[in-house]
Amino acid sequence: MVSRVWSMMRFLIKGSVAGGVVYLVYDQELLGPSDKSQAVLRKAEEVVPPAMYQFSQYVCEQMGLKMPQLPAPPKFNFHIRESWNSGIITVMSALSVAPSKACEYTKEGWEYLKERIK
Numbered sequence: 001m002v003s004r005v006w007s008m009m010r011f012l013i014k015g016s017v018a019g020g021v022v023y024l025v026y027d028q029e030l031l032g033p034s035d036k037s038q039a040v041l042r043k044a045e046e047v048v049p050p051a052m053y054q055f056s057q058y059v060c061e062q063m064g065l066k067m068p069q070l071p072a073p074p075k076f077n078f079h080i081r082e083s084w085n086s087g088i089i090t091v092m093s094a095l096s097v098a099p100s101k102a103c104e105y106t107k108e109g110w111e112y113l114k115e116r117i118k
Contacts, residue, residue: 049073 025031028040053070060067 029036030040031037056067059065
């Protein structure tokens with residue numbers, strides 16, 4: 001009985017987290033234009049580390065633990081728009097040549113089999 005209740009609670013917690021993530025993505029328009037996504041990412045980079053620190057301090061106080069001071073997270077000059085676009089270009093170019101490459105490889109395979117059968 002207890003395992004069923006625990007399983008149901010785990011399912012509800014995971015469902016709530018997933019629903020919250022979907023709502024956050026929709027609310028912040030993360031799947032919209034890339035300039036909005038970059039703005040949200042910059043905002044998250046400013047807000048998340050202090051929030052995590054405050055949460056860890058709260059947990060440590062409640063549990064009676066002492067947590068050592070962590071070093072500041074490194075700053076990255078990483079432009080999502082540029083890497084996203086280059087990734088999309090690479091994938092689309094691979095997909096555009098896939099039919100001709102498949103035909104080419106099929107012909108090579110048949111030729112190989114014909115040579116091996118003789």
